[in-house]
Amino acid sequence: MNRTAYLDFVKPSLLFVLITLVAMLRALPAPAAGTETLTVAGGCFWCVESDFESVPGVIGAVSGYTGGKTANPTYDQVTKGGTGHYEAVQITFDPARVSRETLLSMFFRSVDPTDAGGQFCDRGNSYRTAIFVSNTGEKALAQQAKANAQSALGQTVVTPILQAGAFYPAESYHQDYYKGDKLVFTRFGPKRQKNAYKAYRKACGRDARVKQLWGSNAPFAGS
Numbered sequence: 001m002n003r004t005a006y007l008d009f010v011k012p013s014l015l016f017v018l019i020t021l022v023a024m025l026r027a028l029p030a031p032a033a034g035t036e037t038l039t040v041a042g043g044c045f046w047c048v049e050s051d052f053e054s055v056p057g058v059i060g061a062v063s064g065y066t067g068g069k070t071a072n073p074t075y076d077q078v079t080k081g082g083t084g085h086y087e088a089v090q091i092t093f094d095p096a097r098v099s100r101e102t103l104l105s106m107f108f109r110s111v112d113p114t115d116a117g118g119q120f121c122d123r124g125n126s127y128r129t130a131i132f133v134s135n136t137g138e139k140a141l142a143q144q145a146k147a148n149a150q151s152a153l154g155q156t157v158v159t160p161i162l163q164a165g166a167f168y169p170a171e172s173y174h175q176d177y178y179k180g181d182k183l184v185f186t187r188f189g190p191k192r193q194k195n196a197y198k199a200y201r202k203a204c205g206r207d208a209r210v211k212q213l214w215g216s217n218a219p220f221a222g223s
Contacts, residue, residue, distance in 0.1 A: 035059060035092050035093065035094055035095075036092070036093060036095050036100065037090055037091060037092050037093075038090075038091045038093065038100060038103050038104070038107075039066060039088055039089070039090045039091070039131075039132040039164060039167060040088060040089060040091070040107050040129075040130070040131050040132070041066075041067070041086035041087060041088040041089075041128065041129055041130040041131075041132075042089070042107065042110060042111040042119065042129055043087070043111060043118065043119025043120060043122050043127045043128075043129070043206070044087065044119070044120075044122055044127070044200075044201075044204070044206075045063035045064070045087040045088065045089050045170065045174065046063065046174065046177045046178050046197055046200075047178075047201060047206055048061070048063075048088075048089040048110070049061040049062070049063050049089050049175075049176070049177075049178065050178035050179075050197070051106075051110050051219075051220040052089065052091050052103070052106075054220070055093075055098060055103070055106065056097060056098060057093050057094050057096075057097030057098025058091055058092070058093045058094075058098065058103075059092045059093060059094060060091075060092050061089050061090065061091045061092070062089065062090045062092075062169050062170075062175065063087070063088075063089055063169070063170040063174045063175055063177075064088055064089070064090060064167050064168050064169040064170045065078050065083070065085040065086065065087065065088060065126075065167075065168045065170060066085060066086060066088045066090075066132060066164070066165060066166065066167045066168065067084060067085050067086045067088065067130060067132065067162060067165065068083040068084030068085030068086075069083070069084050070082075070083035070084065070085065071166070071168075072168055073085055073168060074171070075170060075171055075174065078126045079124070079126055081124060081125060081126065083126075084125075085126060085168075086125075086126055086127075086128060086130050087126050087127060087170075088130070088132070088167070090167050090169075091103065100138070100141055101141055101144075101145065104131070104141060104142060104145035105145055105148065105149075106219045106220075107131070107145075108145060108146070108148075108149035108157070108159070109149070109210070109214045109217050109218050109219055110210060110218065110219060110220045110221075111129050111159075111210070112129075112209055112210065112213060113129055113146075113149055113153075113157040113158065113159040114153070114155050114156060114157060114158060114213075115128075115129070115158070116128065116158040119206070120204045120205050120206045120209055121203070121204035121205060122204065129158075129159040130159060130160050130161075130162050131145075131146075131159060131160075131161050131162070132162050132163070132164040132165075132167075133161060133162070133163065133164055134163075134164045139161060142161045143161060146159060146161065152217070153213065153214075177193055177197055178193075178194060178197040179193075179194050180192070180193030180194055180197075181193065181194065184196050186199065186200070188203075206221075207220075207221040207222050
């Protein structure tokens with residue numbers, strides 16, 4: 001086969017291969033949208049982490065500190081006051097499976113947003129509620145969720161919407177505390193972490209108060 005004949009054969013063959021490849025690529029499913037984060041403060045971060053990790057579409061939640069000025073704060077520093085930080089949780093989610101609007105609605109209905117002094121049995125600035133936003137779009141969604149919550153309750157919602165800043169993950173022993181098996185000593189006696197968590201949550205009155213406020217619209221009460 002001479003060069004001209006060879007090229008005449010190769011050109012249509014390559015074109016056929018390219019057309020086939022394009023068709024195959026078009027048939028492939030579109031890549032999943034990137035993950036997003038939502039940072040909220042809702043009192044005890046063990047409880048918020050436990051609640052939201054049960055939501056389909058949530059990939060994970062990290063307990064931590066944010067909203068203050070102290071770099072790399074410790075739990076003792078935050079709870080004693082003076083750092084300006086909240087106990088907060090950074091929720092990573094797949095927006096193709098659960099929307100930010102849905103998560104914000106669930107957040108308001110998992111706390112007492114009328115309480116400006118803390119949450120349930122946990123009192124003080126570090127236990128107050130808050131939503132942290134990074135841009136105008138997130139702020140608008142948070143404001144709408146807050147307005148909806150206030151309308152549904154018929155009471156003033158005091159939860160502030162704040163500009164997001166540095167988020168510092170809490171100490172490792174706080175992460176996934178609600179499902180830990182380590183033996184810990186509590187005022188209820190020695191218990192496995194997951195059982196200590198359940199005892200604390202009940203004694204703190206979290207679910208009882210949330211049910212009182214939100215009734216059947218409370219998504220996590222009793223979890």
